[in-house]
Amino acid sequence: MMIKVEAIVREEKFEDVKAALDAIGVNGMTVSQVMGCGLQRGYTELVRGMEFDLQMRPKIKFEIVVSSEEWEKKTIEAIEKVAHTGEAGDGKIFSYEIRSAFKIRTGETGYDAIQAN
């Protein structure tokens, strides 16, 4: 069973999360800059002394596809460990099953498509 792990973390945690994934041997990933809000519900910023309410905060989203539930657990643990600060805004990690995978260069499908070779 292929599983996608999707982690939305603080911008400044990008490097730490990347390093943590490298450390457990997860090499393939897709990273995007995203905007969002959770329980934190935005924040205020001061511009020339006036407060402005902002709704969305920039975050970093990691998408990683792994090949088993064991790897899903390892990946989530590795991310959680470095992305945690305890303050509101630490982000979320989601995971779900993947229906199919296709490696464009080689034409491999399924499990083979996400393995290093």
Add this chain to the structure above:
Amino acid sequence: MSSGDTAFMIISAALVFFMTPGLAFFYGGLVRRKNVVNTMMACVSIMGLAVVMWALFGYSLAFGGNHGGVIGDFRWLGLSGVGMEAGPYADNIPHLVFCAFQMMFAIITPALFTGALVGRMRFKALFLFVALWSLVVYYPLAHMVWGEGGLLAAIGSVDFAGGNVVHISSGVTALVMAVLLGRRRGYEHTVYRVHNIPFVALGASMLWFGWFGFNAGSALGANGLAAHAFMTSAIASASAMMAWMLLDVIKDGRPTLVGASTGLVVGLVAITPGAGFVPIWSSFIIGALVSPICYFGVPLVKRKLKIDDALDAFGCHGLGGIWGGIATGIFGMSSINGAARWNGLAFGDTELFAAQLIGIAVTIAVAVAGALVCYAIVRLFTPIRVSERDEQIGLDLSQHGEHAYPSFNGLDQ
């Protein structure tokens, strides 16, 4: 008093002023995007701080009276007695114009060393450090070189526009502070990518433009010597740029815009002390040689010695300034400017060369000692370095609560 000289010097002062915002763009472009506000703020805030200090007591300490050839006194406190009449330092321009021209140098000099400290120094600590450093290092050095009865002028060392006072002093301070402050997070393995190359080119161009006022204006009059300094500056800068481009091509096959911008700046650094002393032909040599010195000096500092001189304030201003001071001792001619008592080494005299070496050594000593003293004082009042978390978040948000840029889709604005 000459209205022509006065007009020229007021414009030159404004040109020198323009270098500091230029430096803000030059440095701001070189850092990562999370630190650009903080990096530019370092330069911008000094535009406020240095002017207030200069008018209150800085000018008086640097140029008013003489105590032991090292420092002035408080006779011109708050610019009292500094007026519209021609002053003691130049009989062709109002005293206030001389004071204003010198003021701009007091702004740019501390702004230069902030380039070594980006990404990890608390802003409040930096601000306090700059204030103390102006007092402990800059005013005494300006007095020693340009003030009445100054020590370095007395031994025959010459510094046309501030190679010692401005570039060596700030470059050496940058090195000392980079060591004391420590390296940025992840220094060994992270690439600190230049985040805005057009900013770098804009800043370098503003610096070059302003530098014409810096060097030509140091003639203190609209005259032939100003024209001479103007031209040696242009040639040294252009030669250094060409040399840096050549080095880039030899190393990687392609010239870079960051390299060309850096080259033109180090060329200006190198010609600064000699602009009004060396013959035109030597400015080609001074410019062409400074680029390899800095090109190979920078990795020596950063890789071999592992000192995080982040934007190469020492690698460019320190090394370039030292080369410029030595080059002045090699190529200087008293027939170009009578302020040089002897000719340079290339023309058979050794006295000027020796005086230049002493001038450089004294400047380095003052800068090292002064930086250590200022660092120790600042540390009594505030931590010097930001927390690891604040460094990770970036100094823009942690020190100023500002983002330089909206996120890519602008939803946070």
